[in-house]
Amino acid sequence: MASKDFSQYRAHPWHGIEAGPDLPGTINVFIEITPADPIKYEIDKDTGYLVVDRVQRTSSLPPAVYGLVPRTYCGSRVAALTGDGLEGDGDPLDVVIFSERPIGQADVLAEAKVVGGLCTVDKGEADDKIVAVLPSDRVYGGIEDISELPEVFVERLRHYFETYKWLPGMDKSPCVVNSIYGRDQAHKVVEAALADYRELVGEDAAKAANG
Secondary structure, three states: OOOOOOOOOOOOOOOOOOOEEEEEOOOEEEEEOOOOOEEEEEHHHHHHOEEEEEEEEOOOOOOOOEEEEEOOOHHHHHHHHHOOOOOOOOOOOEEEEOOOOOOOOOOOOOEEEEEEEEEEEEEEEEEOEEEEEEOOOOOOOOOOOOOHHOOOHHHHHHHHHHHHOOOOOOOOEEEEEEEEEHHHHHHHHHHHHHHHHHHHOHHHHHHOOOO
């Protein structure tokens, strides 16, 4: 029997979907990019549709699926965890998901377990990248902390985020990964991004969105 608890219209991936079933450890992720995409897609904040942000100029491809956590925002609280008096980048919190079986399609939702993250600064703004795994994955699902992932996977992530915006003619990349952190710090970043979102939209709006 079909559920009566449904939306007649497509929910906005940023504002209309719950952040996760068991926060901050288990999150929902709206996938924007797959490892096969030479195009940089990202969510349009007004419509909720995926749009073409840019054609990647270099051969750099993401080493894992990449997306955002609904109802999160990188504002002052996320930036404070980075330090150095930075501001947040003003976007939803970014996530990469490792999966033994490749996820070859964007514009889908996935439930993921937070295991760590990358403290990333993009053009002088805090732009953390949460690292997660699929709980049902038979290879990576049992991982609880980023330290348990193969070291080369984390190296690839770091290399990608430090080079994907580095173009010919630039003296240096606008993106720097300051550090790699584990699950406990990642949980703090998720909680900070949830609080930044509530401040962005207002507590009443956030409560209404949560039903």
